[in-house]
Amino acid sequence: MAVDSTLSSAVGASVSEKDAKALQFIEEMTKNVDSVQERILGEILSRNADTEYLKRFQLNGATDRDTFKSKVPVVTYEDLQPEIQRIANGDKSPILSSHPISEFLTSSGTSAGERKLMPTIHEELNRRQLLYSLLMPVMNLYVPGLDKGKGLYFLFIKAETKTPGGLLARPVLTSYYKSDHFKSRPYDPFNVYTSPNETILCPDSIQSMYAQMLCGLIMREEVLRVGAVFASGLLKAIRFLQVNWKQFAHDIETGTLNPKVTDPSVRECMSKILKPNPELAAFITKECSEENWECIITRIWPNTKYLDVIVTGAMAQYIPTLEYYSGGLPMACTMYASSECYFGLNLKPMCKPSEVSYTIMPNMAYFEFLPHDDSSAQDSSRDSPPRLVDLANLEVGKEYELIVTTYAGLCRYRVGDILRVTGFHNAAPQFRFIRRKNVLLSIDFDKTDESELQQAIENASVLLKEFNTSVVEYTSYADTKQIPGHYVIYWELFVKDAANAPTDEVLSQCCFQMEESLNVVYRQCRVADSIGPLEIRVVKNGTFEELMDYAISRGASINQYKVPRCVSFTPIMELLDSRVVSKHFSPALPHWTPERRR
Numbered sequence: 054m055a056v057d058s059t060l061s062s063a064v065g066a067s068v069s070e071k072d073a074k075a076l077q078f079i080e081e082m083t084k085n086v087d088s089v090q091e092r093i094l095g096e097i098l099s100r101n102a103d104t105e106y107l108k109r110f111q112l113n114g115a116t117d118r119d120t121f122k123s124k125v126p127v128v129t130y131e132d133l134q135p136e137i138q139r140i141a142n143g144d145k146s147p148i149l150s151s152h153p154i155s156e157f158l159t160s161s162g163t164s165a166g167e168r169k170l171m172p173t174i175h176e177e178l179n180r181r182q183l184l185y186s187l188l189m190p191v192m193n194l195y196v197p198g199l200d201k202g203k204g205l206y207f208l209f210i211k212a213e214t215k216t217p218g219g220l221l222a223r224p225v226l227t228s229y230y231k232s233d234h235f236k237s238r239p240y241d242p243f244n245v246y247t248s249p250n251e252t253i254l255c256p257d258s259i260q261s262m263y264a265q266m267l268c269g270l271i272m273r274e275e276v277l278r279v280g281a282v283f284a285s286g287l288l289k290a291i292r293f294l295q296v297n298w299k300q301f302a303h304d305i306e307t308g309t310l311n312p313k314v315t316d317p318s319v320r321e322c323m324s325k326i327l328k329p330n331p332e333l334a335a336f337i338t339k340e341c342s343e344e345n346w347e348c349i350i351t352r353i354w355p356n357t358k359y360l361d362v363i364v365t366g367a368m369a370q371y372i373p374t375l376e377y378y379s380g381g382l383p384m385a386c387t388m389y390a391s392s393e394c395y396f397g398l399n400l401k402p403m404c405k406p407s408e409v410s411y412t413i414m415p416n417m418a419y420f421e422f423l424p425h426d427d428s429s430a431q432d433s434s435r436d437s438p439p440r441l442v443d444l445a446n447l448e449v450g451k452e453y454e455l456i457v458t459t460y461a462g463l464c465r466y467r468v469g470d471i472l473r474v475t476g477f478h479n480a481a482p483q484f485r486f487i488r489r490k491n492v493l494l495s496i497d498f499d500k501t502d503e504s505e506l507q508q509a510i511e512n513a514s515v516l517l518k519e520f521n522t523s524v525v526e527y528t529s530y531a532d533t534k535q536i537p538g539h540y541v542i543y544w545e546l547f548v549k550d551a552a553n554a555p556t557d558e559v560l561s562q563c564c565f566q567m568e569e570s571l572n573v574v575y576r577q578c579r580v581a582d583s584i585g586p587l588e589i590r591v592v593k594n595g596t597f598e599e600l601m602d603y604a605i606s607r608g609a610s611i612n613q614y615k616v617p618r619c620v621s622f623t624p625i626m627e628l629l630d631s632r633v634v635s636k637h638f639s640p641a642l643p644h645w646t647p648e649r650r651r
């Protein structure tokens with residue numbers, strides 16, 4: 054059926070009635086950005102008018118943008134921590150939201166080393182579901198026939214904890230996969246997964262991965278798209294196949310499930326799927342035993358039309374590896390979301406990774422933008438409140454920091470993402486994800502900032518004291534050439550007494566001490582094997598001076614030169630690596646439990 058929608062007519066596709074409705078909705082929202090935003094703010098402010106937080110700013114019932122902007126401050130997580138802690142401790146009064154806080158979503162962003170706790174309310178699930186429901190209608194415009202097969206998606210739940218007041222604290226995707234919205238979703242031929250719900254909902258991530266990969270192998274010819282949420286997750290799955298393919302071939306040949314998979318519901322659902330298939334087992338053995346794993350994705354899943362993984366932001370570092378394993382399949386980055394709020398989607402999901410722009414849906418929350426200019430101090434001092442721009446008034450080419458006001462009660466909250474406006478769809482700006490503020494190193498979900506790295510180095514260098522040795526300079530690098538990736542820290546040391554220099558054992562302990570000092574998300578990723586052991590590379594004395602000379606030769610000012618605390622530029626990497634005198638690795642896993650430390 055041909056439908057009047059700018060989106061579908063732009064690509065000349067004819068679409069089903071259901072898709073047409075979703076596309077019309079996108080058109081409506083993007084044409085009426087400003088009025089939708091005004092309505093959303095009005096709704097949020099009127100329903101939350103009697104919350105302790107909003108009452109503090111004496112809006113006196115006003116729900117308009119001017120009053121809101123003039124009276125309510127822009128805040129960070131740390132500003133809201135007292136309120137969040139009270140809710141976590143069991144205070145059920147309307148502190149931030151008039152609707153009861155149903156649970157906390159644990160962000161991968163951290164505060165004082167712990168995951169941030171984002172309050173949410175039950176109805177937010179509907180908003181998230183709404184955004185998900187727009188993804189396939191857009192994808193169907195570009196890739197026909199996705200109802201003729203299945204998606205192999207590696208989806209996982211993670212550990213959940215309870216706050217002292219008894220509220221659940223868990224990642225947003227765990228909350229979503231465990232909800233009826235996901236578990237009891239109606240059949241949709243365009244959204245059939247190879248992984249049964251039982252395998253996704255298995256709390257043991259290794260058993261879950263094992264069963265999901267096995268299903269993917271068994272249904273290999275039906276698979277039309279392969280994905281995970283982030284690129285790092287898909288590469289983890291490939292590595293898992295690399296390590297376990299013999300066992301998979303054995304299971305498939307004999308029709309029996311590896312006894313290490315003990316979860317009863319996984320075993321039960323796999324018993325219906327797994328039948329002896331020696332031919333498939335032989336095929337897997339042949340493909341996986343080859344030394345060269347180039348194009349392994351298309352060799353095993355030959356009908357794959359695209360990879361569905363986020364490769365924007367910190368995940369861009371994985372593009373070359375994914376290209377290698379997939380033989381250059383398109384990589385679709387479909388949506389942009391966070392624990393605080395789901396923001397929007399990519400209306401051209403088959404574009405090149407470097408061209409991905411997300412369109413923020415104005416019905417998800419009220420959005421404001423703080424012009425971002427690296428050269429000026431942008432911290433929101435209370436004396437001169439920053440001028441925030443509305444979604445409808447942004448300028449193409451400019452960069453902004455995203456600020457949200459949500460139904461769940463975050464008001465003018467700094468998400469910490471820097472976005473650049475690349476254009477418009479109707480009246481809705483489209484954004485390139487530039488980076489997350491202050492993040493220096495990231496391999497998987499971890500985000501390590503400069504002060505965390507500095508603190509970790511200080512803690513580790515205490516071990517050098519008895520050797521009369523100190524760290525003169527350092528920099529870091531997220532090495533993702535191998536899976537799992539790992540942090541590399543370059544150290545230039547000042548050793549006072551060469552006869553008593555720190556040994557390999559001591560420097561390895563320094564690696565471990567650094568890992569122990571890094572935030573909870575880093576340590577969790579280490580324990581889950583999605584980050585490898587931290588490495589210290591000791592470089593020759595004078596290396597950092599050479600680094601400075603190099604920067605100056607390329608135009609840096611001597612007065613303003615600062616040692617970059619993270620490097621990725623190839624000539625600099627080459628310089629550093631050519632000066633390495635020794636390499637040391639963390640010998641053990643750092644401490645991690647799901648419980649919060651405080």
Ligand code: AMP
Binds near residue numbers: 160366386468
């Ligand atoms: P979390 O709070 O752990 O859910 O992480 C949310 C953050 O992940 C966002 O604020 C972004 O920094 C990042 N993120 C989410 N979606 C994307 C995307 N499509 N591209 C780049 N970064 C993303």
